[in-house]
Amino acid sequence: MKKVNGHQIIQLFEEFSPKGLAVEGDPVGLQIGRLNQTVQRVLIALDVVEEVVDEAIDKGVKLIIAHHPIIYRPLKTIQTDQPAGRVIAKLIQHDIAVYTAHTNLDVTEGGVNDLLARQLELTDTKVLSQTAEDRFKKLVVFTPKSHENELRDAMAEAGAGYIGAYSHCTFTSAGTGRFKPTIEADPYIGEANQLEEVEEVRIETIIYDSIEKRVIRAMEKAHPYEEVAYDLYEEARPGKQLGLGRVGYLQKPMKLREFIEYVKMKFDVPALRYVGNPDAEVKKVAVLGGTGNRYMNAARFSGADVYITGDVEYHTAHDAKMMGLNIIDPGHNIEKVMKAGTAEEMKVRCLESNFDVEFIPSSINTDPFSFD
Template sequence: MLRVKDIVGWITEAYPPSLAEDWDRIGLGCGDPDAEVGSVLLAIDPTADVVAEARRTGAQLLLTHHPLLLRGLHAVRRDEPKGRVLFDLIEGGIAQLAAHTNADSAASGVSDALADVLGLIDRRPLQPQPGPALDKVVTFVPPEHVEAVIDALADAGAGAIGDYDRCAFTSPGTGQFRPLPGAEPFLGDVGELERTPEVRVELVLPRGRRAGVLRALRASHPYEEPAFDLLELAAEPSDAGLGRVGRLPEPLPAREVARRLAAGLPPTATGARLGGDPDRTIATVAVLGGAGDSLLDDVLLTDADLYVTSDLRHHPAQDFLARPGAPALVDVPHWAAEWTWLPHAEQMLTRRASEAGAALTTTVSTLNTDPWVERFGG
């Protein structure tokens, strides 16, 4: 039988917490990590109606995109909205787990799910996260000791690149030094200048392995005082980050892109709204699930012809569209845009449960938790 902590582990691997914004409150918001789980309900919002659905379906875990406790509570009362939800979760024996901005930025997360609606290809993050922090260690070793030093550094975590390990670069040269009084040199004599063949050895390493690699270098190097350089490498952009930028399979007028997008999203009262020239030809599209006007300046730095996001405010949108050559805008309902991620997350849970040989029932909620329920005029 699976336990809550097993599902938490799967979510952590798929949507690393390190990708979350520092203001976010992701992870297990309510529940016992050791409680058994046979059924999961997936939804965008942890509202009272969604919790009631979880109780009806017999779910022991509610996986939501939005956190339940994003802002601090000073009291848990049944007569207040958050308190009522907490009471219902606890009384129903239901844990609540949130994957929010970590799922926004992760590969195969919210941004990719929204990009899938338009079939975008050749995708890249709109605001990429930096790749892993790497160092390079460079040392100088007598030729007959090179392999032993490389082995020791590799065992300490250096020299791994993708599916390869023990990756190193070596080049011959000449080293020189003069042992001073008190030294016990491996080569040469105290007070005498020594020149000797040496091999320059270079390996990359995760920055978190720095201390262990340097200990291994000093322990394996034959010199009493080995010379080395430790260089911090510039991080490459990763395939994770907020938003996605990609190409349409074929260019389309802006109004047609907006129509296709609206048809591919769950129906809502407000629907999609297009800003800019409806006849403009769109080849490249930037998307961001959830509120996205904070990334308007980032969009201007791309080759996007159209930006799709939610919760665009009047003045930022107006000012953006007034810029020469600015992309068109499509504003889509927040809930609808992010709902596209739920089937992806469900597939991941189903696959992980199958790999673990565990029985798990999953249900994607279709309950519309968009706050707007009816539209008038316009």
């Protein structure tokens, strides 16, 4: 396995959680430090507080990937004798970079909201509020007939060719490729300054915009030619919906009072707030990590029996009660599911890329609230 720097790790991370998925104005990306250094250990954290920074120092971490921005609003001063300034100074002194993935990690497939839905074991999940679309593209590549199977397999393994419940979807047509290598070329087939004709195939497949770089990288690696001839076409048909929150179904209905205990157990919280009738039946569930007040109507119109989100405001709770929507507020900190989930996602991706990197979920509980 090969040693890598922070840039290579973040490039791989952004294939999983592109910055472009973040809502407008959300501070995402590198916030402190540098990426041009070798990184062997990455800490995955919900919040970057001083205890988390100390944990990173103890474990020899050079990069923290956090969900909540350490710098949310522009700073006018950094006073190192104050708590916030002290944390920033400690990070700089120990050359630890902080990269933030906030609403983009909420939106992306396999991100915070999918992890919350999986924790609740919801089935048939859909996006609660669409904010983006993962568009279809058609990828066309030309290759010698001798390499068509190898190329098709490489692209499919990278995620190309998924249409609904079908994978490895491609179309192949035969033809003749013509080219003349220049004197500077190092051709796989042919001689310099001689026009060459090769029996080639045209392979067509479908990819999502989000995996374009990964598929092209796999295609180029498997292709025998020095210069690969390929085309990308935008598809007119709708792509995959992406957005905030998820809506899905419980494996079996239960009363709200039972479901409350289920939520406490699944999210490992000692207490929570709720609005609604304890005897109401719960089958369809909407869940949105973080503060979800503005998506109350989306939860209602989705037909959910209950809406789980954090930091519900007093007046929003009144509105929900009047509209007959049950609410459960287990706190903002349930987003801690992103620590283990993101670490596992990146571990798999780095193994596929032969990167020698360890991803460590932070063990620090950063919930500022206590219950008595």
